[in-house]
Amino acid sequence: MAFASSINGVCLIGQHGLQWTGDLPLFGSNHSKLRRFHRTITTGYRIKDVRAVIFKPEVDFKDPDWKMHFQEEFDRRFNLPHLRDILDVQPRPTTFSLKSRGPLHDGNGTPEGVWHGYVNDNDRALLKVIKFSSPHSAGAECIDPDCSWVEQWVHRAGPRKQIYYEPEEVKAGIVTCGGLCPGLNDVIRQIVFTLEKYGVTKIIGIPFGYRGFFEEGLPEIQLSRQVVQNINLHGGSFLGVSRGGPDISEIVDSIQARGIDMLFILGGNGTHAGANAIHNECRKRKMKVSVIGVPKTIDNDILLMDKTFGFDTAVEEAQRAINSAYIEAHSAYHGIGLVKLMGRSSGFIAMHASLSSGQIDICLIPEVPFTLGGPNGVLQHLEHLIKTKGNAVICVAEGAGQELLEKSNATDASGNVVLSDIGVHVQQQIKRHFKEIGVPADVKYIDPTYMIRACRANASDAILCTVLGQNAVHGAFAGFSGITTGICNTHYVYLPIPEVITSPRCVDPNSRMWHRCLTSTGQPDFH
16 A cells, blocks of 8 residues: 655655555654665666665754754755766867857867856756744645754756767767657757757667666667758657666666767656666766766656656646546546546646646646545545536546555566556446445446657646756766756756656645645545
């Protein structure tokens, strides 16, 4: 059975391969303990033991300098891994400038004072921007019992004046892993454009995810501006996707054999765990390789980030399914429309789609337990809606209510537990219930999952993909590795991969956004 904590929006999902040990109080003496999330990744690429750690430093709140100590530990955790950590590498002036049509070739970079478009290595963005006055405030995230304000700064993303590669010598690789997601082609396109702006000419695509590193008959795909110019006009992935792959050492062997200097990996939590393992193996071998992640997940379940690319498009496309369900329900006698949306462990799509449509009467997500039968169950509320409105529309996330269904021990190629179909189950229970009480009900069930995944990015996601692709390249040339790029509080930042893969990000049931959703649907507590 899944269980969740609302602290920091962290979701601790037992059935999805994340095991949690130890207590997780809001604050107090136990708050200082080291808590480990042990995740055995069985994603086909065999990472036997990946430990993601949420570390709360030993904090003595009686110490007048505890804030300073907390910030020092935070800065240590969020320090970005760099090539300098393992190699004696020297920077050179950048070749990136928007003052010229192409890269700067004189070796001196942009003259001082000519262009001020570079980001300083000491630039930071705030990770948290709300000062809560009480731990009981909606969505409160507190470090101590008084909810003291503690600044938490993370590295700002963007181009640097100094770079650690000679662009004409660089061979860059791009790989897309996991499932499809709107915006993959937009990111690929911008990575290629930005690499060429630096002066890189050797750019390859690895076909079909990590599988492309070892499977015979899958040659590298040569990439250039001419090749990728219009791929953003189509959904899917120009490079192809797959789940699973070889052992990490085999991937790094392939990286060495191909002479890849920069590897850009597009994927979700599992893919990022793989990217971090690749990064660590490269460091172990003292290879000058920058491994950069770009967070790709429709579910919007990457920690610390405002949103991930594909999410806005998924919410927008879900409106079509919801509107169809509403029309079906509104046009039928005692019509009930049921829409199942994506969200294995996080209900962000269902919540935002319900909010934006304004047509949903009941929204069910993995983070909020519910019962179908009984006086406080979903079916009883449906009876009320049919009596008072004559119709109803339900939106359910695919990972919701799994505790109500028979468990499956099967896993997919990414190591994810194969979920039982909550949509079909709810549909059957609704039909059975209304038949038993002698009330006619016309139930229409819609599952638009693959239609949503396969479409091209909307305008909002296209912009996000553009910036993420560009910043990924800037991060690689700046000498970073083992990082991912994302958006935090509207600012684009770099984050160490271990900090974003500790667990899926989940909807906080005490957050204002969930409360807004409940206000919109008017649904009661179903538990």
